[in-house]
Amino acid sequence: MTEGQFGLLDTDDVDSPGDEWEEVDVSDTEADRIARKRDREFSEFRERIKDADQFKVEASVFDDATYGALYKLVQDGHIDAFGGPISTGKEANVYTALSGETEVAVKVYRINASDFKDMRSYLDGDPRFEGIGSDKKKVVTAWVRKESSNLKRARRAGVRTPEPIAVERNVLVMEYLGTEEGRSKRLSEVHIENPETAYEVVKEYTRRLYDAGLVHGDLSEYNIVFHEGQLYIIDLGQAVTIHHPNADDFLERDCRNVANFFARQGVDATPEELLAYVREYATPKDKTDTAPGSDDDAVPQGTPADRHEDE
Numbered sequence: 001m002t003e004g005q006f007g008l009l010d011t012d013d014v015d016s017p018g019d020e021w022e023e024v025d026v027s028d029t030e031a032d033r034i035a036r037k038r039d040r041e042f043s044e045f046r047e048r049i050k051d052a053d054q055f056k057v058e059a060s061v062f063d064d065a066t067y068g069a070l071y072k073l074v075q076d077g078h079i080d081a082f083g084g085p086i087s088t089g090k091e092a093n094v095y096t097a098l099s100g101e102t103e104v105a106v107k108v109y110r111i112n113a114s115d116f117k118d119m120r121s122y123l124d125g126d127p128r129f130e131g132i133g134s135d136k137k138k139v140v141t142a143w144v145r146k147e148s149s150n151l152k153r154a155r156r157a158g159v160r161t162p163e164p165i166a167v168e169r170n171v172l173v174m175e176y177l178g179t180e181e182g183r184s185k186r187l188s189e190v191h192i193e194n195p196e197t198a199y200e201v202v203k204e205y206t207r208r209l210y211d212a213g214l215v216h217g218d219l220s221e222y223n224i225v226f227h228e229g230q231l232y233i234i235d236l237g238q239a240v241t242i243h244h245p246n247a248d249d250f251l252e253r254d255c256r257n258v259a260n261f262f263a264r265q266g267v268d269a270t271p272e273e274l275l276a277y278v279r280e281y282a283t284p285k286d287k288t289d290t291a292p293g294s295d296d297d298a299v300p301q302g303t304p305a306d307r308h309e310d311e
């Protein structure tokens, strides 16, 4: 990274925290119906995907309705061709795909991921998820919808994030941060030539998120991507609204991760200073909009370390 590459987005058009959460009917999805119906075209699609090299490993862990979701995304014109895997995380795999001429990123949550139990506990105590019970499919569906709405909310607040394009059951299609050569690198992977500027940007992003009523909950150099000279915040599935009982703990942890990372890069940054800055200069505009139950707050009980096997 070189000096002067980052520019903050204008916040002129920033909305106050609103109710982006759409009621989720997670009882049955189009993907489930497609998987049940099993017409010939879908069956052929499923077999083709299962045989495709990039899905080979995952074929055993994707349930039929995941193929149904991918099929629906193809039918709806969001995906025209599947590309290679970008990342295999604890709960989700990320792939590239083509949408027309444009490359997109496809995040597929594995319904049977071993860490699913964590995710279930994240939602406990959130009134909007009360009826969900322990049905894995419903929990994951709600989670993916929340990730999409968190991304939108962050973008409206002037934070660079991938633009969400479509959501189907356990699959999120979003803007791809990368080039034909591959995905853009995480902050943990690049040499930062101007860490002071980068820190200022992340600091401002943290403040803007809080201002918009959100705490990321897993903010670190692993969920910040350096793309086309700018910093992007990713992985907002677990983000909570500021009224969440654990919001303060998450904010403290986010500030600790960020400040300690930049301190290691030689920046004069401390968790305390970052936290104080965010608390002092963020004024969530309408607290009622971020009250529990009014929006997209879910309940992380602790966020797992960010580990992936990159392909």
Ligand SMILES: Nc1ncnc2c1ncn2[C@@H]1O[C@H](COP(=O)(O)OP(=O)(O)O)[C@@H](O)[C@H]1O
Pocket (backbone or CB within 6 Å): 086, 087, 088, 089, 090, 091, 092, 094, 105, 107, 162, 174, 175, 176, 177, 178, 183, 184, 186, 222, 223, 234, 235, 236, 306, 307, 308
């Ligand atoms: N929109 C995207 N464009 C490019 N790469 C992405 C995108 N989303 C995720 N990735 C890559 O995939 C990795 C895992 O995605 P992430 O959303 O952080 O999921 P996880 O929950 O597995 O950490 C990221 O660290 C990043 O390298």
Ligand SMILES: [Mg+2]
Pocket (backbone or CB within 6 Å): 222, 223, 235, 306
């Ligand atoms: Mg991540």
